[in-house]
Amino acid sequence: MTAPQARFSKKAALLTGAGSGIGKALALILAAEGADLVLAARSRDQLEQVAGAAREVGADKVLAQPTDVGDAAAVEDLARAAQEAFGGLDILVNCAGLGYADLVLEGDTAEAEEMIRVNLWGLYLVTRHCLPLIIARGGGDVVNFASIAGLLPSPGYAVYAATKYGVRGFSESLR
Numbered sequence: 073m074t075a076p077q078a079r080f081s082k083k084a085a086l087l088t089g090a091g092s093g094i095g096k097a098l099a100l101i102l103a104a105e106g107a108d109l110v111l112a113a114r115s116r117d118q119l120e121q122v123a124g125a126a127r128e129v130g131a132d133k134v135l136a137q138p139t140d141v142g143d144a145a146a147v148e149d150l151a152r153a154a155q156e157a158f159g160g161l162d163i164l165v166n167c168a169g170l171g172y173a174d175l176v177l178e179g180d181t182a183e184a185e186e187m188i189r190v191n192l193w194g195l196y197l198v199t200r201h202c203l204p205l206i207i208a209r210g211g212g213d214v215v216n217f218a219s220i221a222g223l224l225p226s227p228g229y230a231v232y233a234a235t236k237y238g239v240r241g242f243s244e245s246l247r
């Protein structure tokens with residue numbers, strides 16, 4: 073029987089938003105369970121720290137690739153790096169995301185644009201360029217992070233909610 077900690081042995085997982093929070097936590101769980109990792113976020117320092125921690129808990133191969141998920145060229149580089157490092161992917165975790173709370177008529181338009189660019193456009197770009205690496209291996213898993221804000225609207229979260237409703241619509245349609 074396979075040991076629980078080896079559940080993801082010989083699996084390659086790419087995580088966005090892997091430098092902190094939920095993405096970091098998931099990266100370390102996958103590392104402890106034997107997965108090879110591609111870690112993406114913008115902060116190289118944070119990614120290197122997570123990569124070090126992942127190796128400490130058992131990851132054999134970890135690639136830290138600083139990437140802005142809203143930058144199409146950078147995302148193409150990310151997918152290429154995953155292909156070169158691991159010959160493909162089995163798991164994609166789209167975790168990069170951010171939220172600013174504000175009323176639509178008072179909020180900063182740059183913050184609204186950033187939420188749409190990262191939470192929705194970035195998730196689309198990463199999926200667009202990385203999913204072919206999973207399909208080429210015969211299948212795998214895609215995990216997209218929405219939010220309770222993508223189920224229940226609330227005042228001050230209109231733009232964030234729009235992105236997370238969008239993540240759900242995209243994910244269900246893709247499925």
Ligand SMILES: NC(=O)c1ccc[n+]([C@@H]2O[C@H](COP(=O)([O-])OP(=O)(O)OC[C@H]3O[C@@H](n4cnc5c(N)ncnc54)[C@H](OP(=O)(O)O)[C@@H]3O)[C@@H](O)[C@H]2O)c1
Binds near residue numbers: 089217
């Ligand atoms: N925490 C919650 O309670 C909660 C609840 C519901 C849903 N969520 C969702 O869960 C996900 C993770 O949330 P979290 O709380 O763990 O967030 P977090 O701790 O703020 O981490 C966000 C991660 O995304 C990365 N990121 C931000 N902008 C990026 C960009 N342009 N390109 C690439 N990476 C980028 C950040 O790194 P850099 O800044 O270095 O790029 C960081 O690694 C988000 O999608 C969030 O909406 C969280």
